[in-house]
Amino acid sequence: PDVVRDVVIGLSDGLTVPFALTAGLSSLGESKLVVLGGIAELIAGAISMGIGGFLASQAERDHYRYLKKHTASRVLRSCQGEMEREVFGVLGPIGIDETTAQAVTKCLRDVEVDTGMDGGSSSSDTESASLRWSKDVGLTPFLLKFGEGMEEVPTKRLYISALTIGLGYLIGGIIPLIPYFFIKRAKVALLYSCILTGLVLLIFGAVKARITGAGAGAGGYVWGAISTLLVGGAAAGAAYGIVAALEG
Amino acid sequence: PDVVRDVVIGLSDGLTVPFALTAGLSSLGESKLVVLGGIAELIAGAISMGIGGFLASQAERDHYRYLKKHTASRVLRSCQGEMEREVFGVLGPIGIDETTAQAVTKCLRDVEVDTGMDGGSSSSDTESASLRWSKDVGLTPFLLKFGEGMEEVPTKRLYISALTIGLGYLIGGIIPLIPYFFIKRAKVALLYSCILTGLVLLIFGAVKARITGAGAGAGGYVWGAISTLLVGGAAAGAAYGIVAALEG
Ligand SMILES: [Co+2]
Ligand SMILES: [Zn+2]
Numbered sequence: 418p419d420v421v422r423d424v425v426i427g428l429s430d431g432l433t434v435p436f437a438l439t440a441g442l443s444s445l446g447e448s449k450l451v452v453l454g455g456i457a458e459l460i461a462g463a464i465s466m467g468i469g470g471f472l473a474s475q476a477e478r479d480h481y482r483y484l485k486k487h488t489a490s491r492v493l494r495s496c497q498g499e500m501e502r503e504v505f506g507v508l509g510p511i512g513i514d515e516t517t518a519q520a521v522t523k524c525l526r527d528v529e530v531d532t533g534m535d536g537g538s539s540s541s542d543t544e545s546a547s548l549r550w551s552k553d554v555g556l557t558p559f560l561l562k563f564g565e566g567m568e569e570v571p572t573k574r575l576y577i578s579a580l581t582i583g584l585g586y587l588i589g590g591i592i593p594l595i596p597y598f599f600i601k602r603a604k605v606a607l608l609y610s611c612i613l614t615g616l617v618l619l620i621f622g623a624v625k626a627r628i629t630g631a632g633a634g635a636g637g638y639v640w641g642a643i644s645t646l647l648v649g650g651a652a653a654g655a656a657y658g659i660v661a662a663l664e665g
Numbered sequence: 666p667d668v669v670r671d672v673v674i675g676l677s678d679g680l681t682v683p684f685a686l687t688a689g690l691s692s693l694g695e696s697k698l699v700v701l702g703g704i705a706e707l708i709a710g711a712i713s714m715g716i717g718g719f720l721a722s723q724a725e726r727d728h729y730r731y732l733k734k735h736t737a738s739r740v741l742r743s744c745q746g747e748m749e750r751e752v753f754g755v756l757g758p759i760g761i762d763e764t765t766a767q768a769v770t771k772c773l774r775d776v777e778v779d780t781g782m783d784g785g786s787s788s789s790d791t792e793s794a795s796l797r798w799s800k801d802v803g804l805t806p807f808l809l810k811f812g813e814g815m816e817e818v819p820t821k822r823l824y825i826s827a828l829t830i831g832l833g834y835l836i837g838g839i840i841p842l843i844p845y846f847f848i849k850r851a852k853v854a855l856l857y858s859c860i861l862t863g864l865v866l867l868i869f870g871a872v873k874a875r876i877t878g879a880g881a882g883a884g885g886y887v888w889g890a891i892s893t894l895l896v897g898g899a900a901a902g903a904a905y906g907i908v909a910a911l912e913g
């Protein structure tokens with residue numbers, strides 16, 4: 418699901434901005450110029466989305482690790498009452514009463530203390546014995562995962578994510594550029610580019626709707642296709658219009 | 666925090682791609698061309714990031730609502746044992762034992778059933794009486810929020826988010842373009858553009874590190890500044906190099 422999400426992000430931006438830029442540059446007449454500007458933007462965009470996205474995820478992960486250390490030490494320092502209040506702060510809004518929240522706190526505390534302190538003594542829960550060596554049980558992961566809504570992203574995922582978004586951008590962005598490799602007059606190439614990219618935008622929009630499962634059946638696919646086409650068309654139209662207005 | 670996140674996303678992309686594009690087009694000599702291409706890309710990029718982002722968030726929210734209906738009806742149809750298994754599936758990995766998970770399930774079920782069915786009868790928990798009219802308590806929100814990690818985004822947020830990202834992109838992208846409005850020779854303007862944008866990238870990178878709170882003190886700010894500068898520089902260098910190579 419995350420790889421799919423990254424592909425969608427990359428393709429969405431890649432099918433829109435490069436298409437609009439080539440449309441805008443077409444207004445100046447020469448396909449050669451469109452290709453030069455288009456390829457420059459493609460490489461730049463892929464680097465920005467890819468590496469930029471990688472750095473952003475890396476910063477988020479560093480932030481998670483910092484928060485984890487910070488939370489774990491706070492948990493060790495706190496007394497039962499303080500932890501009960503925190504757990505109730507997380508579970509209360511969802512409908513759990515204080516007594517049940519206290520039971521949850523006790524359970525989490527048993528596991529956390531067992532995991533954090535000595536590794537050899539038996540714990541009060543027989544089940545948690547198998548979990549004792551896992552670093553992902555106890556109050557700290559509970560507060561992080563359910564309280565803050567944060568989870569750790571494995572390093573491998575960071576690289577895969579960056580590559581996926583960057584590649585998605587490249588693939589999406591090369592499509593509108595293709596006619597310009599073969600047709601010298603930019604305004605003619607633009608026509609083919611619009612037809613080709615328009616088709617891809619419609620298909621991609623429908624597939625996007627299917628993937629995210631908006632769950633509205635055929636109507637959802639149609640809206641997905643049309644909205645995606647409209648965004649691309651609006652961007653291209655605006656770019657063409659601006660250049661024509663400034664140039665003419 | 667979310668507005669901040671959107672500004673960072675918009676500014677990051679806006680400071681990188683338009684800068685790289687103007688660098689690439691500079692290789693062709695005329696500032697006028699750089700301005701035309703740059704503005705076309707700016708408008709296109711802002712539309713893509715802004716409206717595209719809006720549609721993406723809207724699709725996510727529609728998906729959440731669909732999942733909510735689906736989950737709520739499944740909860741009403743299920744027996745206690747099935748719900749206990751689901752709740753244990755969410756709480757077990759974090760260290761909660763089955764007995765405590767069953768207590769949590771019972772509590773959530775009481776609230777959900779009270780909320781879903783008749784509005785007038787008294788519930789077993791006196792505390793949940795005040796929560797009874799809220800739509801955000803019970804098994805359904807528990808399974809969605811803690812099981813799937815999903816929450817509903819208010820419509821107002823969707824619009825604010827789209828505007829913020831789009832504006833961030835525009836502001837970030839106009840900065841590298843400024844020298845080209847005043848200096849006719851693109852390669853000279855490029856020099857000023859690099860200095861100006863390089864400075865902004867460094868400052869923005871440090872501020873980003875501060876905001877995301879990587880928590881590494883001065884070293885974190887330096888790495889934030891340098892990494893942001895490097896990504897922008899790499900994109901610009903690649904764009905300039907590609908155009909120079911293809912053109913020359
Ligand atoms: Co972008
Ligand atoms: Zn205390």
Ligand SMILES: [Zn+2]
Nearest residue numbers: 524542761762
């Ligand atoms: Zn326990």
Ligand SMILES: [Zn+2]
Nearest residue numbers: 629630728732
């Ligand atoms: Zn889903």
Ligand SMILES: [Zn+2]
Nearest residue numbers: 743744746747
């Ligand atoms: Zn059953």
Ligand SMILES: [Zn+2]
Nearest residue numbers: 513514772790
């Ligand atoms: Zn209860």
Ligand SMILES: [Zn+2]
Nearest residue numbers: 480484877878
């Ligand atoms: Zn934080």
